[in-house]
Amino acid sequence: MTPQEAQLKIQELSKELEQHNYNYYALDNPTISDFEFDKKLEELIFLEKQFPEFLSPNSPSQRVGGQITKEFKSVKHQYAMLSLNNSYNEEDLLDFDRRVREGLGMASGLREPQPPSAIDLFSASTSLSGQIEYVCELKFDGLSISLIYEEGKLVQAITRGDGVQGDDVTTNAKTIKSIPLQLKGNFPKKFEIRGEVFMSRPVFDAINKEREEIGDALMANPRNAASGTMKMQDSAQVAKRKLDCFLYHVLGEDLPHPTHFENMQSAKLWGFKISEQAKLCSGINEVLDFIHHWDKERFKLPFDIDGIVIKVNNYKQQKNLGFTAKSPRWAIAYKFKAEQVSTELQSISYQVGRTGAITPVANLKPIPLGGTTVKRASLHNADIIEKLDVRVGDYVFVEKGGEIIPKIIGVDLTKRKSGTEPTHYITHCPECNTLLQRNEGEANHFCPNENECPPQVIGKMEHFVSRKAMNIDSLGGETIVQLFNAGLVKTIADLYDLKKEQLLPLERMAEKSANNLIEGLEASKQVPFERVLYAIGIRHVGETTAKKIAKKVKSLDVLINASREELLEIDEVGEIIAISIADFFSNEKNREIILKLKQAGLQFELSEEQQQGGSDKLKDLTFVISGVFAKHSRDQYKDMIELHGGKNSGSISKKTSFVLAGDNMGPEKLKKAQSLGVKLITEDEFLEMVSG
Ligand code: IVH
Numbered sequence: 001m002t003p004q005e006a007q008l009k010i011q012e013l014s015k016e017l018e019q020h021n022y023n024y025y026a027l028d029n030p031t032i033s034d035f036e037f038d039k040k041l042e043e044l045i046f047l048e049k050q051f052p053e054f055l056s057p058n059s060p061s062q063r064v065g066g067q068i069t070k071e072f073k074s075v076k077h078q079y080a081m082l083s084l085n086n087s088y089n090e091e092d093l094l095d096f097d098r099r100v101r102e103g104l105g106m107a108s109g110l111r112e113p114q115p116p117s118a119i120d121l122f123s124a125s126t127s128l129s130g131q132i133e134y135v136c137e138l139k140f141d142g143l144s145i146s147l148i149y150e151e152g153k154l155v156q157a158i159t160r161g162d163g164v165q166g167d168d169v170t171t172n173a174k175t176i177k178s179i180p181l182q183l184k185g186n187f188p189k190k191f192e193i194r195g196e197v198f199m200s201r202p203v204f205d206a207i208n209k210e211r212e213e214i215g216d217a218l219m220a221n222p223r224n225a226a227s228g229t230m231k232m233q234d235s236a237q238v239a240k241r242k243l244d245c246f247l248y249h250v251l252g253e254d255l256p257h258p259t260h261f262e263n264m265q266s267a268k269l270w271g272f273k274i275s276e277q278a279k280l281c282s283g284i285n286e287v288l289d290f291i292h293h294w295d296k297e298r299f300k301l302p303f304d305i306d307g308i309v310i311k312v313n314n315y316k317q318q319k320n321l322g323f324t325a326k327s328p329r330w331a332i333a334y335k336f337k338a339e340q341v342s343t344e345l346q347s348i349s350y351q352v353g354r355t356g357a358i359t360p361v362a363n364l365k366p367i368p369l370g371g372t373t374v375k376r377a378s379l380h381n382a383d384i385i386e387k388l389d390v391r392v393g394d395y396v397f398v399e400k401g402g403e404i405i406p407k408i409i410g411v412d413l414t415k416r417k418s419g420t421e422p423t424h425y426i427t428h429c430p431e432c433n434t435l436l437q438r439n440e441g442e443a444n445h446f447c448p449n450e451n452e453c454p455p456q457v458i459g460k461m462e463h464f465v466s467r468k469a470m471n472i473d474s475l476g477g478e479t480i481v482q483l484f485n486a487g488l489v490k491t492i493a494d495l496y497d498l499k500k501e502q503l504l505p506l507e508r509m510a511e512k513s514a515n516n517l518i519e520g521l522e523a524s525k526q527v528p529f530e531r532v533l534y535a536i537g538i539r540h541v542g543e544t545t546a547k548k549i550a551k552k553v554k555s556l557d558v559l560i561n562a563s564r565e566e567l568l569e570i571d572e573v574g575e576i577i578a579i580s581i582a583d584f585f586s587n588e589k590n591r592e593i594i595l596k597l598k599q600a601g602l603q604f605e606l607s608e609e610q611q612q613g614g615s616d617k618l619k620d621l622t623f624v625i626s627g628v629f630a631k632h633s634r635d636q637y638k639d640m641i642e643l644h645g646g647k648n649s650g651s652i653s654k655k656t657s658f659v660l661a662g663d664n665m666g667p668e669k670l671k672k673a674q675s676l677g678v679k680l681i682t683e684d685e686f687l688e689m690v691s692g
Helices: 003-026 034-052 060-064 090-103 114-123 201-213 224-232 234-239 260-270 285-298 315-321 384-389 453-466 477-485 492-497 510-525 529-535 541-551 555-561 565-571 575-586 588-600 608-613 636-644 668-675 683-692
Strands: 074-076 132-139 143-150 153-159 165-167 190-198 244-251 278-280 303-314 333-334 340-352 358-369 373-380 393-399 409-410 622-626 657-662 680-681
Touching: 003 034, 003 060, 034 060, 060 234, 090 165, 090 285, 090 303, 090 315, 090 333, 132 190, 132 244, 132 260, 132 285, 132 333, 132 541, 143 224, 153 165, 190 224, 201 224, 244 260, 278 285, 285 303, 303 315, 340 453, 358 393, 373 393, 373 409, 384 409, 453 477, 453 492, 492 588, 529 541, 541 555, 555 575, 555 588, 565 575, 575 588, 622 636, 622 668, 636 683, 657 668, 657 683, 668 680, 680 683
Parallel strands: 622 657, 657 680
Antiparallel strands: 074 165, 132 278, 132 303, 143 153, 143 190, 190 244, 303 333, 340 358, 340 393, 358 373, 393 409
């Protein structure tokens, strides 16, 4: 290929990929399969490697991140990033409307005809009845960002900061797929566009689920998660967090329309993600209708909002109204009320989580709140209990915010009875009576007795048998509790000593279930090393990290003896994980458990095949296995996929590259694969792919 041809092809592929990104992330309407997308992206990356002179900083290949920002540069905003005045009720909004009308010299009083002069002056955005044209938008709960485009290219992304200057987060912003790197259509030469970076609820829940599984601290809410992510130095990590961005404010000298709403519609055509929910409203009454609607419906959205933003649509009117020192006079935020009630605190209990973290819980006199009856609420930690001076017998204010569990936000001191005692936080574990500890900088106390404290041991066992770990599905949570309570198992290693005769006396344990359990344990001895490594429950070692470690060290013995430096060399292993691994193996009890598991016959090293046969042939490909196979079992195919760098998934989606289809594949799956254009392959075709 000549350099000219390569340049053309690179441009063509970049344009095409950016369009597909837009279809997928801004419009939610993909037109090609992920497999085709990945193929095109691979081709682009290949060409850019061969002809680096044509690699543009805004190429779609740059979205995967990888660049490290050592320090975020502080930059001055060309237009200050102001905040909005808040309003909390209808009266505030009627006042706002009155101020707007008066500011524009319009007669006050709703729905009265206006004198012709006023209509002439504001005809573009003032209806005949003299109503102001407002745009109502959702108030997204994330962090605001300003994006600067020149000649259709993203040149800089800046956080709000103090409003006058913010941090240059361009590298991280480029990983957000809904932020276009190259615009299309008829965009202005130079302009700034502002919006909110956020994390959707499903992404937030999935990340927290994984963090919980490996004992990482949970993220408090999607807003904190989004702002924490934008401050990360490694943009590859940012890319993994799947942030999103709605745009809501465009600024520039040569915008195509004299109104906000129309310019936002144009911005959509240039490639931005614009909220579908924004609405043009004639007059404050329509604004109130919009607010009432979203106050009820907001919980159905897949992202958090904390209110509604109301903006005067017409720029001339905006200009006439101007700004105060802090905020525009032409816009206001309406904040939803977090529903709040007051009820009696009957007692405080302390829960011990799987990782030993202690959570104080308020037991309340039951009270309806936000559609459910609330009986319990989070009391956060010892510091907050002390700060709020919460006492048993108090009337406390309970609120349902963005988090699912209601929380106590204060005490109604006017109702405090005499003789109540200040709360003394527990000093010992309520489950095993061990002295609690608290790490510096951490809010929660924890019980350090990880190998004997019942909820911790049971939690470890549940994790050990879970699907992604040893996958012993014949051993459920209830049976684990029974086994533990009966004194039959004290550690995960004891599971392998279980005999059928010991199981049969247990409640609801039939002959068949007992056989299945023993067989399940036996079969788990073939589970490959990387999953065993994940299953033993080293704090912070998740599924992916375990795979990376296993691939690198090849056996547990090497891992146990690895130095800090050697550990840090492994991909995905940083300081915290290295310390956690060292702590785990320095614990005498853990070493005993490992030895026992080894004697039971678990895989503590990569198999011959894994050591020799691995490859990157299926890198970036996702497979769904369906049906019955003749040559290998489904599990063997799953392992082969991973061995060659591919990913397994349980359900067909836009992200599926291939369905490995055996006999009797379900008709629903077939239909789904066909409708999404996902290719089906036979087992022979698959074996061909991984061989040779
Ligand atoms: S407009 C001058 N529109 O709310 C106008 N802001 O307190 C500036 N926000 O800092 C903002 N959704 O982070 C606007 N649809 C929306 C918004 C929105 C969320 C945030 C934004 C801003 C804060 C204002």
